[in-house]
Amino acid sequence: MFDLNPGEELGLLVETARSFAENELAPELRRFESTRAVDETVGRKFSQIGLSGLEIPESLGGSGLGAVARVLVNEELGAADAGAALALDPLGPALYPLLELGDESALPELITPLLEREATRAVLVSDRDGKLEIGADSVSGRIPWVPADHVDLLIVLQGDGALAIRGGMKTSTVRGSGLRAAGASELQLDKAVAKRWQGEPGARRALARARLYVASLIVGVLRQAAEFSRKYALERTAFGKPIAHHQALAFLITDMRTAVDGARLLVQEAAWHCDQGLPCEGLAAAAFVEAVEVSRSVGPNGVQILGGHGFMQDFPVEKYMREARALGLMLGGVDAAREEAGRLLCEGDTPVALSHGERR
Secondary structure (H helix, E strand, O other), X not given: OOOOOOHHHHHHHHHHHHHHHXXXXXXXXXXXXXXXOOOHHHHHHHHHOOOOOOOOOHHHOOOOOOHHHHHHHHHHHHHHHHHHHHHHOOOHXXXXXHHHHOOHHHHHHHHHHHHHOOOOOEEEEEHHHOEEEEOOOEEEEEEEEEOOOOOOEEEEEEOOEEEEEOOOXXXXXXXXXXXXXXXXXXXXXXXXXXXXXXXXXHHHHXXXXXXXXXXXXXXXXXXXXXXXXXXXXXXXXXXXXXXXXXHHHHHHHHHHHHHHHHHHHHHHHHHHHHHOOOOOHHHHHHHHHXXXXXXXXXXXXXXXXXXXXXXXXXXXXXXXXXXXXXXXOOOOHHHHXXXXXXXXXXXXXXXXXXXXXXXX
């Protein structure tokens, strides 16, 4: 049964992530956004406390924790700066196809260099994210936006498999609206050599875990947007009382909070299913859809509560709205997730279940 209590170990991990986010990321969110990068000293601290290797197997120097740990930590990081969270994680959601599809003997060759060098980035995209010509062992084409200014390893999810690309890529910097701390580039591939892995169950599971990674960042962003808006409404007065005490805004604040809490529960439930080796693909797609749908109300509502201030960089709610919108474009976007959630949940979402820790 899905348990909402994270336990002592995960509780300490979440506290560590929250402390790091509040002390290292939140105070510098505008500076990181303007420089399109996170300080190397902050990156080293992130690595030292073990957040960069959260789901990496212990045999490769990671913590070997699961999806629940990841979504709990990502919520805390997303609440501070989702773009910085992506910039700090050298593998990010690109880890999942490597774990679910990759040849175990090849993992050190791909993963270890990214962990040993500073400011390295792996990026995961779907073949729906751009116009790609995928051959037997090469890829050409264009991906108009990736949240990175450079890419050391590109993983492309395609149907029942994935492709790993380490060369033949050229990045062109673009302005980017959200996730600016992570960077933003257009990616051109010219007959880039690709290593291909096949396996439908593994590919579907990798995509599910990646969607939970992104959805948990969205939940963190929206949690902070709702909380900042609530505090602002309690401090700002009109007609002799805080604007939060006027019925219309009180209802709006309540709706924002309940919507975020609902999205969080869906994300955590799907993550728990992943950790237990239970079918999670449909649940993860639905959780991603819900997080994106909630962002379409919570972000603009936060700006509305602040009025004219909501559009000014003196306050962070405009950033929260941008971050959530950008995250919702990843991994093929919300329409692909909605289509898959509808199909899998209507079919019962019943691929073969695994025992905990077993790889497909």
